[in-house]
Amino acid sequence: MVLELRQISKKVGQDTHLYPTSLRLEPGKFNILLGATNSGKTSLIKILSGLEKPTTGEVWMDGENVTGVTPQKRNIALVHQFFVNYPHLNVFENIASPLRVAGVAKSEISDRVKEAADILQLGPMLYRQPGELSGGQQQRCALARAIVKESKAIFLDEPLANLDYKLREELRDQLPELFAGRGAIVVYATSEPSEALLLGGNTALVHAGKITQFGETTAVYRNPVDAISAEVFSDPPINVTNVTKTGNWIRLNDAVKWKATGSSADLADGPYTIGIRPHFIKPEKDKKGLVEILGKVEITELSGSESVAHFQVSGNTWVSLDSGVHPYQIGEEHLFYMDPTACFYFDADGKLAATGGTDG
Amino acid sequence: MAKISLKKLKHSYYPAPKKPEDYALKEIDLSWLDGGAYALLGPSGCGKSTLLNIISGLLVPSEGHVLFDDKDVTMLTPAERNIAQVFQFPVIYDTMTVYNNLAFPLRNRGIEEARVDTRVREIAKMLELDEMLDRRASRLTPDNKQKISMGRGLVRDDVNVIMFDEPLTVIDPLLKWKLRSKLKELHQKTKATMIYVTHDQTEALTFADQVVVMQEGEIVQIGTPIELFERPAHTFVGHFIGSPGMNVLPCEIKDGKAYFQGDQVEIEGEINPTNSTKTELGVRPEFITFGKKGVPAVVKKIVDLGKHYVIECMCADFRVNVVSVSNQQNAGDAVHLSFKPQQTRVYADGWIASKDGSK
Amino acid sequence: MKTINQKGWFFVAPVVILVAFNALIPLMTVVNYSVQETFGNNLFLWQGLDWFQNLLRSDRFYGALGRQALFTSTILLIEIPLGVAIALAMPRKGIWVPVCLVLMSLPLLIPWNVVGAMWNIFTLPDIGLAGYFLNSVLGINYDMTQDPFAAWTTIIIMDVWHWTSLVVLLSYAGIISIPDPYYQAAKIDGASGWAVFWFIQLPKMKRVLTIAVLLRFMDSFNIYTEPFVLTGGGPGNATTLLSIDLVKTALGQFDLGPAAAMSLIYFAVTLLVSWIFYSYMTKDEE
Structure with missing residues (x-):
């Protein structure tokens, strides 16, 4: 299982969002995209997940060219910065929704939802509406939805950005364990250098539409290839x-x-x-x-x-x-x-x- | 500038509050000196924004009084109180230039144009906005927009207090850092009283001379960043401040001595007599070292944060974090943790119960 | 495995077909008519641009165009500020919000010919409530069928009554989307109510107001049913607006060629004014 970008680029009108870029992601480790707002992280996630088609280049998944294949057909999950849940469904139904879409048997749904809910400590609030939950719980619900189906790839686009500092710390602590052993490729976009270090794994530094460096997180931190990479990956600023x-x-x-x-x-x-x-x-x-x-x-x-x-x-x-x-x-x-x-x-x-x- | 006092302040969003839970603020008494930098720190829903809006006059409290110097301003409007506020999302007047945005609060007060010009240019220079005075404000980046919001507060030299409601929320980390330092610099230059509301301990601690930690509508502790860090009055403060937060471990008290997992742990000073059933030890990860003796533990995980390591250990079922500049441990190693006695405290029912040994 | 999402076309197809039937095909028919003369029996003679030339030299056309311009600008000048003012006066929170919204929507729900008929009866000098009141109680000589001023006043009041709500609803949507901190910041900056309107509410309403003005311009420029039912274009030609004139030409006199030429010019004018207006309103947006 490999997710690969081959010389992809993205232009919208006259603006270049991404310059030709290649990237090879493997499961087992967090793959972090670190960069400032508008650096191209979200564009990368959109192209990796199939929400957008690259202007040039190809996306390969599992030895298949999936360029232009819609996210629905790719078996992936996406967690957004904003807490996206179905407001009219309770927590159980929210978590169950990807399974229902996939046509999983009823008896199995209940077990898998409960399992996902337990991991994310949502057990006691399964029958509440998302509106009655705190921000952290809402985002945990969105995370549960992402892990409940056996996705091949999970994309997290600054999932903690709208949470309180301490909640962020707590969830950040749980995230690597949450995805460990799932065999899925996990891509995590963040704008905070310290978050990249805390999550470990691999980090790609994104700056002005280019990936300036990619490698093991602490190695990238300790051995920047250029001044830009050093600046992107320093907090406080270098x-x-x-x-x-x-x-x-x-x-x-x-x-x-x-x-x-x-x-x-x-x-x-x-x-x-x-x-x-x-x-x-x-x-x-x-x-x-x-x-x-x-x-x-x-x-x-x-x-x-x-x-x-x-x-x-x-x-x-x-x-x-x-x-x-x-x-x-x-x-x-x-x-x-x-x-x-x-x-x-x-x-x-x-x-x-x-x-x-x-x-x- | 003025001294700000809050007297027996209570607030509820319900028309007829009965239970204590109905109150967003549960009796706040506080007084802040002129020219200080203060922070209100707490998680979402702790009442810090409610308190801020009461001080600025956007909200009238259910009970109690707000005093500026000795004048009761509880019923006055924000304009009458002569305060300034910077919001979470930058508020700018889209159709105006940067210059006119900064001049707006002065012109509204009928200040003569020559004076307006001097003030605007002075503040713009301080905020490094002087290059873009003629540009339309709506075309700027979020951090520059937020600087304009700050500038509109600073441009009036007679404001009683400038309030900041999580002003760095929409700013990128690197710029956040710069803007935070800018704010600190502005405070050092202007000596305006500033109140900063946030859930982010780093912002609160680095900005303020004095931090008010709130939880569920109550003040848990007021102190300098160093006091809050070194001697949290409550385990909540210990947990909330510091990254990672203070290690809180259950302990037994026998004959005035503290025991964790059967081993006696040396603490800062005498323990106040207590009947509490819930007694805990509190020690920060920064004050634990690996040694030959001490509490036995197993290393579970090591996180390399560049400037230091966070080493997660397990003492039986309890997690203990250790912060260390260097690391010789590996996951799975059996180690001994030694707690720095002067920095190890006892808490009963959450509140500090040991006496400060240094005094 | 290279697939392109073909399903997308199913969603676009109805629009494409609708636009083709609704706009393009009739438009081409009109273009066809506009350059020919017909005497019925499917007999057509090539006329070239004669109809256009004749029309652009005819006083009747300019008369109708002038009346149309006067009507449209008058109702825009009344409805837009009035709509904004009402929207500002409406409550933003509380139980009165739905009540106000329903009351505001009522006129919009009434069919156009009914509006015309309502006002026709309402203003009849002998039995209409308003007509009787004005004539017999206040002693003002008011008769739409005789007096052009009365006719004009009536169609303008009728249009204002019918359509101001649209402006109100759009403006209201714009106003309630302004986050509270803007008002709070303005209070703190010591801004007057007027300054709040001018520097916060109006700029934030600009997008919806642009839509409101465009909609009202196009609608009123094409208005037919209500004045036709109300005054039939009279007295004389006093309220013969462009569309009424067009129908008179096309159906009354069965001059399909001139009518088609007129339609095209009419269409061009509407398009041009809308375009100029739209580009002006959006010129300084990022």
Whole structure:
């Protein structure tokens, strides 16, 4: 069972929603599409599920070309960002609806609905109307409908986006287990980097109608192929700034330079752009080999578990993130410590040229 | 700017409420200082939006009073209260330019045009909208539209308070982050009193100097983000704040000592005498480490979040999350968890029952 | 396995057939008539564009067109603001909402010829309620069959009575779709009632108002039944609107050629005005 996009593209009028893209998805793991609103995630899901036909290219499922085959004929399930349930049917009937359409025997329907309802903790509310449920329960009902039939592929388009933070956390926790062992291909679109990391599996980064990178989630996070991928997959946003390499030295400004580490030592002399995630810039020196950067603190955010400082260095705003509580004074000059082994070096085209260490 | 006090505030959406459940707000007493950044945090339906609308004057409370400084404003309209509010979805005047949108609240109040111009340009610059002042507001992206909504609040320098009702809902995560920092910066620059309503702990904790945690129409705890994180007064706060939330484990109290699964657990200080049948231990995932001694557990799952790992362990049937910057564990490993005593607390019927050992 | 969803055509087919029968085929017949002369017995003579030329030089046509323009613009100027005003005054919540909606829909449910007949009887000077009241109680000399002004007033009031509801219902739909925060933000910004209308309600109603104006324009421009039943185009030619004139030409005088040419010009004018109006109203939408 494989779901594959072969050089598909999508144009609507003059607008290109997707540039020619290929993608090969397999069951067993979550396949996450991570990207901002309008990046092309939803277009990808629509094409993968058959809701839309690609302008060019082919969709293959299970060794068959299914380009243009309607979703009804594909045996798939889709869960949307908005809680889509039949408002006039109770929870039981809502969950049963795909089975009824498929013509499953009555006795079997009841068993399978109850099983799905139990997994999603909807047992006590089977005979309520969707309108009487909370948002989280409504979305669980939609999820139950998606798992009750043995779909070959399940598409989840930002299913948690409209839920409360804590509910989101809870459901997110249950989701991987929910779909594990079903043998279905699970595609999950999200705009939140942290959600991709929490769900694990594989991640495709989507930006401006292109898939910039696809691979195992943590590998994609740690080894971005270009500056765009690094930016898409960083929350809080990655710090990006220009440096110059001369000999063995990387120079940020007159005061700050460091010795090239890792593969960056092999880079040719010249200008580069570096990317470094905020949690590699800390207000305290906790190991050797860190680069001191003096910055003027502009904004601070203390959440109890983490301390964030935005500070100015030669005209650029940098962000530092440290666990624990660190008191800052607004306007103070503070010494920050950057880990050069965590730096990504990008060339003029934005492609990854080198890293500061073996592991991001 | 003004000090805001809420006195014995109650609200019900029913005309004749009887039971406590009929109340969306169950007696709120609160006072907020001038110039602070406050957050109302809680799940959907906890009453936080009701409270916000009462403060802004969009709703008249069933009982109690709202005071700005010492003036009772309970019956005044939003315009008379001189407040500003930013809603969940950006509210902009479609047909106007960005400039006119920002100028609107001032012109309505008959401010002279020269003053309007200075204020609008000042605020636009602060919000980084100065490049698009002449554009039609309806053509902007959601984050810029939301900036306009904020700008219309900030442009009046005499507002008593600016309220935010989940203002980042429709904004993409990366922009959300930027807008959140912008808001923080604006507060630091303008020193306007701001009240921020949200279900998102990160937004509340990073924005506010003081957070009010609400549940089912009641205030559970008021405190600084650090207080709420480190010493939750109720297990609900412990669970609601922090990601993942505080581990809450059943415990037994014998002779003033706490026992989990038969093993004594060192806690922050003395335990208040209690007759409660439901006593629990609360310890945050950030304050648990792996050691040679401690509570025995089995590693179930390891989630790599990039900046740290969340390691899910099982102590018998109880799940304990551990947050750690590095990870040497594998799923299935038998480990010992050691709880940091100063950060381990006892809760009776949900409320904190151990004494703060540091005082 | 390459299938294209053929079922889709079944859903579109009725519309295609309907449009063909309803519009294209009759239109082609009309085009055919408009360039020929006929004396019956299926005898046709080629006329070229003569009928069009004659028509565009005839005072009668311009008279009818002028009266039509006057009628349409008058009722639009009354019905649109009045409809919007009523919609604004209607309650947005509570038990009175359905009551208002039903009351508003009533005039729309009455068949057009009945509306004409109703108003005809209503305004009869001797037995009609309004006619009797105006003449005998107030002493105003009111007689539709004699006085062009009275005839005009009556058909305009009749149209306003019949069709303002449509504008009300459409505007109301536009108004209730505005989310509460807009009103709340306006209150907080200190906006006056007028500003709320001008900057929130009107812009948000724009789409439905565009539809309302278009519908009312096309309907009133083609209006036939009610004025025909009410005044029959009189007194004299005072209320002979375009469609009445057209029917007079086509059926009364059996001049099919000129009537067909007139229809086409009529159609072109309607289309042109609708198009200009629509493009203007939607020009600054994204």
